[in-house]
Amino acid sequence: xxxxxxxxxxxxxxxxxxxxxxxxxxxxxxxxxxxxxxxxxxxxxxxxxxxxxxxxxxxxxxxxxxxxxxxxxxxxxxxxxxxxxxxxxxxxxxxxxxxxxxxxxxxxxxxxxxxxxxxxxxxxxxxxxxxxxxxxxxxxxxxxxxxxxxxxxxxxxxxxxxxxxxxxxxxxxxxxxxxxxxxxxxxxxxxxxxxxxxxxxxxxxxxxxxxxxxxxxxxxxxxxxxxxxxxxxxxxxxxxxxxxxxxxxxxxxxxxxxx
Numbered sequence: 001x002x003x004x005x006x007x008x009x010x011x012x013x014x015x016x017x018x019x020x021x022x023x024x025x026x027x028x029x030x031x032x033x034x035x036x037x038x039x040x041x042x043x044x045x046x047x048x049x050x051x052x053x054x055x056x057x058x059x060x061x062x063x064x065x066x067x068x069x070x071x072x073x074x075x076x077x078x079x080x081x082x083x084x085x086x087x088x089x090x091x092x093x094x095x096x097x098x099x100x101x102x103x104x105x106x107x108x109x110x111x112x113x114x115x116x117x118x119x120x121x122x123x124x125x126x127x128x129x130x131x132x133x134x135x136x137x138x139x140x141x142x143x144x145x146x147x148x149x150x151x152x153x154x155x156x157x158x159x160x161x162x163x164x165x166x167x168x169x170x171x172x173x174x175x176x177x178x179x180x181x182x183x184x185x186x187x188x189x190x191x192x193x194x195x196x197x198x199x200x201x202x203x204x205x206x207x208x209x210x211x212x213x214x215x216x217x218x219x220x221x222x223x224x225x226x227x228x229x230x231x232x233x234x235x236x237x238x239x240x241x242x243x244x245x246x247x248x249x250x251x252x253x254x255x256x257x258x259x
Contacts, residue, residue, distance in 0.1 A: 028060075035050050044117075045107065045111065048123070051125075080140060084132035088107075088127075092104060109247045130239040134219065
């Protein structure tokens with residue numbers, strides 16, 4: 001089957017019950033409201049969300065500039081992706097036992113322990129990219145993935161990869177407007193390393209997002225529910241291990257749940 005006949009189904013696929021898409025102004029306004037409240041309260045969760053907000057605005061700008069093969073698909077993916085973050089945040093603040101383990105660890109470590117600004121940032125990046133993005137891609141591609149030919153699959157992968165470029169051209173702004181305001185000493189690091197630090201961060205995020213695509217494809221190919229559940233448990237265990245490497249020794253956090 002030609003992939004072109006399936007693109008529209010992917011782009012208008014009904015929203016998952018786990019993730020209700022919000023209009024663009026509501027998404028950025030929602031982010032801004034949390035950032036302002038957290039900054040006023042001295043809540044360090046604003047660090048990740050400020051960076052995430054900058055990335056979101058730049059991806060929206062890239063959509064408007066016509067930089068993607070499937071702009072409607074990317075637009076919906078962007079909002080579904082945000083829904084996972086806000087769902088996890090709401091669950092954590094309700095003390096919900098079903099809060100994803102990696103987000104429980106991330107929010108608990110960020111709010112209850114004194115962490116370096118880069119730990120605060122990368123805890124959020126790990127949870128959102130390595131965990132939420134896999135689930136988002138599963139929602140967005142779903143059963144239609146099996147009907148796509150190789151050319152069609154490559155075009156969706158190209159859109160996924162182009163977001164890497166958008167992220168990379170946002171990193172310097174993130175450093176100047178978020179990280180260095182929280183930790184002014186990071187300005188010296190930026191000056192001494194020149195573009196090296198931006199390159200290293202960009203390579204890490206590119207590596208993580210590459211692994212996310214591979215993992216998502218493996219999950220999409222899993223036909224047996226038991227195998228799908230096993231892969232999801234492995235996903236959560238892996239991202240939780242990464243969180244513990246970023247901020248080790250955090251007590252009182254959740255363990256991997258069963259699927």
